Amino acid sequence: MIPYGKQNITDKDIATVVDVLKSDFITQGPRVQQFEQAIADYCQAQHVVAANSATSALHIACQALNLQQGDWLWTSPISFVASANCGRYCGAQVDFVDIDATTVNICPQKLANKLDIAEREGKLPKVLVVVHMAGLSCDMQAISKLAKRYKFAIIEDASHAIGGQYQGKPVGNCQYSDISIFSFHPVKIITTAEGGVAVTNNTELARKMRLYASHGVTRDQENFQNGIYEPWYYEQQYLGQNYRMTELQGALGISQLDRIDDIIEQRNLLATRYQKALSGLPLCWQQPQSDSLSAYHLFIIRLDDNAKLNRSELFHALRAQNIGVNVHYIPIHTQPDYQRLGFKPGDFPAAEYYYQGALSLPLYPELTNEAFEHIVTTLRALLCDSTSE
Numbered sequence: 001m002i003p004y005g006k007q008n009i010t011d012k013d014i015a016t017v018v019d020v021l022k023s024d025f026i027t028q029g030p031r032v033q034q035f036e037q038a039i040a041d042y043c044q045a046q047h048v049v050a051a052n053s054a055t056s057a058l059h060i061a062c063q064a065l066n067l068q069q070g071d072w073l074w075t076s077p078i079s080f081v082a083s084a085n086c087g088r089y090c091g092a093q094v095d096f097v098d099i100d101a102t103t104v105n106i107c108p109q110k111l112a113n114k115l116d117i118a119e120r121e122g123k124l125p126k127v128l129v130v131v132h133m134a135g136l137s138c139d140m141q142a143i144s145k146l147a148k149r150y151k152f153a154i155i156e157d158a159s160h161a162i163g164g165q166y167q168g169k170p171v172g173n174c175q176y177s178d179i180s181i182f183s184f185h186p187v188k189i190i191t192t193a194e195g196g197v198a199v200t201n202n203t204e205l206a207r208k209m210r211l212y213a214s215h216g217v218t219r220d221q222e223n224f225q226n227g228i229y230e231p232w233y234y235e236q237q238y239l240g241q242n243y244r245m246t247e248l249q250g251a252l253g254i255s256q257l258d259r260i261d262d263i264i265e266q267r268n269l270l271a272t273r274y275q276k277a278l279s280g281l282p283l284c285w286q287q288p289q290s291d292s293l294s295a296y297h298l299f300i301i302r303l304d305d306n307a308k309l310n311r312s313e314l315f316h317a318l319r320a321q322n323i324g325v326n327v328h329y330i331p332i333h334t335q336p337d338y339q340r341l342g343f344k345p346g347d348f349p350a351a352e353y354y355y356q357g358a359l360s361l362p363l364y365p366e367l368t369n370e371a372f373e374h375i376v377t378t379l380r381a382l383l384c385d386s387t388s389e
């Protein structure tokens with residue numbers, strides 16, 4: 001089966017990890033700090049806090065923003081559940097903003113309308129998690145204008161988007177947000193097996209996130225509250241977790257980040273090849289805004305309503321040909337755990353409409369020409385002349 005995503009591991013990556021295994025520190029050593037600095041440099045941002053997943057990074061981001069019971073977190077219904085669950089870990093209530101059909105990202109106009117109503121009802125969000133779906137940045141300038149007017153914080157869930165650009169600058173530079181999150185799960189752009197980071201230009205948010213990722217414990221005497229200054233002394237200042245990244249992961253991350261520009265170039269080339277090879281079929285795909293470069297974590301096609309095959313039929317037909325297509329994502333509000341909170345199908349029509357036709361095609365730098373040709377030939381055979389009269 002051709003997978004929809006696959007990690008890219010070189011001999012150098014392996015050697016780097018082996019070096020760490022032979023060294024004094026396999027956790028809490030220098031590599032993670034070096035990886036944090038490398039990400040900060042790459043994204044042109046000031047602070048980076050590593051974590052053992054993007055899910056953990058989203059959680060510490062919400063904690064640092066002091067999200068708590070009685071607060072609201074809003075996000076996109078078209079994302080992995082982690083983008084919403086982070087609010088619930090903090091006891092906050094979660095709501096969604098429907099997507100724009102062309103970008104598959106949160107629609108700024110729908111956000112503005114929803115904020116207007118929420119203001120009148122006294123239910124404005126404290127935190128908005130925007131999701132750069134498949135690697136394509138949201139319209140951050142428009143969204144940050146709304147954040148200033150309605151006074152909410154922005155977390156960019158850029159799990160898909162490291163290496164992407166918005167207005168000619170790296171996604172994750174936090175120009176229009178408080179915190180950005182990246183994921184390094186193996187299907188993502190670069191990997192640390194499991195892993196994630198939170199990026200910010202705010203020193204205090206960085207300090208808090210670092211504490212929350214490590215039990216809420218500090219050894220920094222300058223910030224001690226109990227007035228005890230002994231060499232063994234540490235203080236727990238918040239109720240945190242152990243979300244630390246290991247040195248093995250840090251070293252792998254540094255090695256992977258070294259070739260990210262090549263990876264992004266290859267992903268963009270493949271996306272362009274798909275667009276050319278599939279033109280004329282009853283399909284559409286995400287339309288990048290002119291001022292952005294997608295990292296192309298995913299290449300998602302959406303079947304037109306007039307295609308003879310529906311998404312389920314196409315999914316099964318492609319899988320039968322060993323093409324490991326996937327679906328990103330089932331609208332979060334339709335999950336049983338969210339329906340129990342009162343959400344129901346029909347609440348976010350654009351997201352649900354998108355989901356009915358969405359299919360992610362295999363996309364990763366090592367996708368061979370042979371595999372690519374097999375995918376597009378099979379799609380053409382299944383969909384050509386399959387438009388109903």
Ligand SMILES: Cc1ncc(COP(=O)(O)O)c(C=O)c1O
Pocket residue numbers: 053054055056079080082083131157159160183184185194195196
């Ligand atoms: C948009 C988004 N946010 C968050 C996550 C969670 O990432 P992780 O697996 O690193 O916890 C994912 C993972 O698929 C994701 O796609």
